[in-house]
Amino acid sequence: MLGDEATNLFIISSTILGLIYGIFNILMITKVPVGESGDYHRNDPRYLKEIIGMKTERVEKKNKRTGETEWVDEEMGPYHENWDQVVYTLNRISHAVSDGARAFLMEEYKILAVFIAIFSVIIAVLVEEEIGQFWTVFAFVLGAATSICSGYIGMRVAVFANSRTAYSAINRENGLANAFIVAFRGGAVLGFILNSLGLLNLLLLITAYNYLYLGEEYESEKVRHMYECIAGYGLGGSTIAMFGRVGGGIFTKAADVGADLAGKVEEGLEEDDPRNAATIADNVGDNVGDIAGMGSDLFGSFAESSCAALVVAATSVELTETMCALYFPLLISATGIVVSFFTSFFATNIMKVDSEDKIERTLKYQLLISTILLTPALYFLAMNVLPEDFTFVRGDEVIETHSLHAFICIAFGLWSGLIIGYVTEYFTSFAYTPVKEVAESCRTGAATDIIYGLALGYLSCIIPTLCLAATIYASFYLASMYGIALAALGMLSNLALALAIDGYGPISDNAGGMVEMIHLKKEVRQRTDALDAAGNTTAAIGKGFAIGSAALVSLALFGAFITRSNMTEVNILAPLQFAGLLVGAMLPYAFSALTMKSVGKAANQMVVEVRRQFQEMKRNPHYAPEYEKCVQISTRAALKEMILPGMMVMLTPIITGWLFGPRAVAGLLAGILVSGVQMATSSANAGGAWDNAKKYIEKESLVPKSSPQFKDIKAAAVTGDTVGDPMKDTSGPSLNILVKLSAILSLVFGGFFASDWGGILIA
Numbered sequence: 001m002l003g004d005e006a007t008n009l010f011i012i013s014s015t016i017l018g019l020i021y022g023i024f025n026i027l028m029i030t031k032v033p034v035g036e037s038g039d040y041h042r043n044d045p046r047y048l049k050e051i052i053g054m055k056t057e058r059v060e061k062k063n064k065r066t067g068e069t070e071w072v073d074e075e076m077g078p079y080h081e082n083w084d085q086v087v088y089t090l091n092r093i094s095h096a097v098s099d100g101a102r103a104f105l106m107e108e109y110k111i112l113a114v115f116i117a118i119f120s121v122i123i124a125v126l127v128e129e130e131i132g133q134f135w136t137v138f139a140f141v142l143g144a145a146t147s148i149c150s151g152y153i154g155m156r157v158a159v160f161a162n163s164r165t166a167y168s169a170i171n172r173e174n175g176l177a178n179a180f181i182v183a184f185r186g187g188a189v190l191g192f193i194l195n196s197l198g199l200l201n202l203l204l205l206i207t208a209y210n211y212l213y214l215g216e217e218y219e220s221e222k223v224r225h226m227y228e229c230i231a232g233y234g235l236g237g238s239t240i241a242m243f244g245r246v247g248g249g250i251f252t253k254a255a256d257v258g259a260d261l262a263g264k265v266e267e268g269l270e271e272d273d274p275r276n277a278a279t280i281a282d283n284v285g286d287n288v289g290d291i292a293g294m295g296s297d298l299f300g301s302f303a304e305s306s307c308a309a310l311v312v313a314a315t316s317v318e319l320t321e322t323m324c325a326l327y328f329p330l331l332i333s334a335t336g337i338v339v340s341f342f343t344s345f346f347a348t349n350i351m352k353v354d355s356e357d358k359i360e361r362t363l364k365y366q367l368l369i370s371t372i373l374l375t376p377a378l379y380f381l382a383m384n385v386l387p388e389d390f391t392f393v394r395g396d397e398v399i400e401t402h403s404l405h406a407f408i409c410i411a412f413g414l415w416s417g418l419i420i421g422y423v424t425e426y427f428t429s430f431a432y433t434p435v436k437e438v439a440e441s442c443r444t445g446a447a448t449d450i451i452y453g454l455a456l457g458y459l460s461c462i463i464p465t466l467c468l469a470a471t472i473y474a475s476f477y478l479a480s481m482y483g484i485a486l487a488a489l490g491m492l493s494n495l496a497l498a499l500a501i502d503g504y505g506p507i508s509d510n511a512g513g514m515v516e517m518i519h520l521k522k523e524v525r526q527r528t529d530a531l532d533a534a535g536n537t538t539a540a541i542g543k544g545f546a547i548g549s550a551a552l553v554s555l556a557l558f559g560a561f562i563t564r565s566n567m568t569e570v571n572i573l574a575p576l577q578f579a580g581l582l583v584g585a586m587l588p589y590a591f592s593a594l595t596m597k598s599v600g601k602a603a604n605q606m607v608v609e610v611r612r613q614f615q616e617m618k619r620n621p622h623y624a625p626e627y628e629k630c631v632q633i634s635t636r637a638a639l640k641e642m643i644l645p646g647m648m649v650m651l652t653p654i655i656t657g658w659l660f661g662p663r664a665v666a667g668l669l670a671g672i673l674v675s676g677v678q679m680a681t682s683s684a685n686a687g688g689a690w691d692n693a694k695k696y697i698e699k700e701s702l703v704p705k706s707s708p709q710f711k712d713i714k715a716a717a718v719t720g721d722t723v724g725d726p727m728k729d730t731s732g733p734s735l736n737i738l739v740k741l742s743a744i745l746s747l748v749f750g751g752f753f754a755s756d757w758g759g760i761l762i763a
Helices: 004-030 045-050 083-126 135-168 175-214 220-230 232-266 279-313 328-350 357-385 403-428 433-444 446-459 462-491 495-517 522-564 575-619 627-641 643-660 662-698 710-748 750-754
Strands: 054-062 069-078 389-394 397-402
Touching: 004 135, 004 175, 004 328, 045 083, 083 135, 083 232, 083 279, 083 495, 083 627, 135 175, 135 220, 135 232, 135 279, 135 495, 135 522, 175 220, 175 232, 175 279, 175 328, 175 357, 175 495, 175 522, 220 232, 220 279, 232 279, 232 575, 232 627, 232 643, 232 710, 279 328, 279 462, 279 495, 279 522, 279 627, 279 710, 328 357, 328 462, 328 495, 357 403, 357 495, 357 522, 389 462, 397 403, 397 462, 403 433, 403 462, 403 522, 403 662, 433 446, 433 662, 433 710, 446 662, 446 710, 462 522, 462 662, 495 522, 522 662, 522 710, 522 750, 575 627, 575 643, 575 662, 575 710, 627 643, 643 662, 643 710, 643 750, 662 710, 662 750, 710 750
Parallel strands: none
Antiparallel strands: 054 069, 389 397
C-alpha cells in the first residue's frame, strides 16, 4: 500500500507531467510558421501560385436556356497577386477570430465575476456552519477560477493553432498529415492542461483544508464535513460551465444559423464564403462554445465526480485511516493522465494520417488504446491502494464491499464510455448507414430530412442508456454510491484524451473556414474538409462522453446529497417526491425551449444583417463585408440570453429545498436525471447526423453538383443542419450541465435543506 508521501508525490508528478506535456505541445505548434519562412513547409513556389483561387464578381446575365435574368459569379482573374498577400490575409483572418473570441470571453467573465461574488455571499449565509467561515466559499471560488483559466487557455491555443493547421494543409504531399498533427496538438493542450490543473488544484485544496480545517482533530464527522465543503470546488466548475456552454452555444449557433440561411440557402454560397459577413462570428463561436465551453463542462464532471467519491469515502472508517485509500479517486485521475500521455504518441508519432480514411480511425484508436491500457493499470491501483475489505455507513445500515468490487465499478464506467463513444460515432458519421439514410431522405425535401434526423436521435439513446443502466446497477450492487462515483471517474479516466479529440474538431473546422476565406482552390479545402468531417464525429463522441459521465456523476452526487440530508431512502410513490419527479422531468424541456428560442432570436437579427450586407454588395461590387457587426450581434445576444436559463438551473433546487425540503429536491433530481440524459443524447446525435449528412451531400457522394437535383437536395440538407445546430451545440450539451449542476447544488445546500430553514411550507 502506498504511503502518504508516495501518494502525494504520484499525484503531483502526474499533474506536472500533464502540464509540461501541454506546454510542450504549445511549443511544437509555435514552430509551425504561417508562411514560407525557413524550410519548414518546403512548398514549391509554382504550386503555391497554382492554388490561388480566382476572383469573382456577381453580375446580371440572361440565361440562354430560360431567357430569365439571374445573378452569376464571373471570374475576373487571380484573387491574390502573390503568395505574400495570401499569408497576410490568413494572418488578418486569424487575428480577427482571436480578437473576437477574446473580447467575448472577457465580457462574459466580467458578468460571471459579479455572479460569483453574489453567489459566494449566498453560500456564506446559507451553507457555512457559522457566520465568518468561508470553507465552502473558497472552494467554490477556486473551482470557478480553475474552470475559467482552463477554458481561456484552451481558447487561446485553439485560435493560435487554427491558422497553422490551415497553412499546414496547403502542402501537396504531407498536408493532411501535418495539419492533423497541429490540430491534435492544439486539442491536447486543452486536454492535458485542464485535467492536470484541475487535479493539482483539488489536491492543494484538500491538503490546505487538512491543515487549516482539521488540524489535529481527525474525527470522522469532521472529515466528512470537510469534504462536503470541498464539494464547492465542483459547484464552482459547473457554474462556469453552465454559463460558458449556454452563452458560447448561443453565440456560435446564432452566427452559424444566420450564415447558413442567408448565405447558403438564399444566396447559394459555399461554406465559409468570405462574402458572407457571419463567417468570422461563426469561427469565433467554435472557439468560445466548443473549446472553452466543453473544457469547462468536462472539468466540472471531473471535479464533481471526484468530490462525490470523496464525500462518500469520508463515511468509511477503513478508507479514512490511510491517505492513499481516501485519495483513491484522485489516484484514478492521476493514472489516467499518465496513460493518456503515452497513448497520445500513437496519434502524433506512430500512426501517420496520410489518407482521409485514417483520420477518424486514428482518433478512435486513441480511445480504444487508452481504455485497454487503463484497465490493468487501474486494477493494479485498486488492489494495492484500497483495503481488501471496507465498509460505508448509510443511516443505520452498514454496507460492506471489497477492493475487487471497486475495480469492477471503475471498469464498468471505463468500458461503458468507450461503447457510448463508438455508438455515437456510428449514429453521427457518414461512413455508416444511419447518416447515409438521413442524406438520402433529402431527395424529397427538408421535411423528410428532419423526420429522419429526429428518428435517428431517438434511436441513438437505446444502447447508451442500456450501458448506463448496467453500469449503475452493477456499481450500486457492488459498492453502493461509492461504486457509482468510481464508475463516473472510470469513464472520465482518459479525460485528457477525450478533450484532446474534442478540441481537435473546432480547430479543424476553423482551419477549413480560413482556407475558404483566403481563396485557395478546392484541393486544399478537400483536405481540411476531411479533417473537419472527422472532427464533427469526434465532437459528437465528446458530447457522448460528457452526457454519459453527467448521468453517473449526477447519481453519485445524488447519493452524497441523500447522505448529507440524513435521508435513508427516496420513495418515489410518496406524494412530495413524485411531484418533484414530475417537475424535474419537465425542466430539461423548459431549459431547451429557452436556449433554442434564444438562438432563434439572435439568428433572426443575424439573418437581417447578413441580408442587408448582401444587398449592399449587389449595389456596390467593391463593398467589403463588415464582419465585426455580426460578431457584435452574437456577443450581445449571447450575454443577454444566457442569464435566464442559467438562473433557472441555479435557483430551482435552492427554492425547492427552501420551500418543500430535501425530499422534494430528491424527486426533482431524479426527474432531471432521467429526462435530461435522454434529451441530451437525442439532441446531440440528431444534430451531429444532420451536419454530417450535409457534408456527405456537399462531397457529391449522393449526386454530382452537375445534377439538376443537387441544389434542392443541398438546400434540404442545409435546412436540416440549421435545425440541428442549436440542438447539438446549445441545448444538448447544456442539458448535461443541467443534470450535474442541479445535483451538486443540492449537495452543497443539503445541510440548509435539512435544517429548520428547509421545507418551510410543509413543516
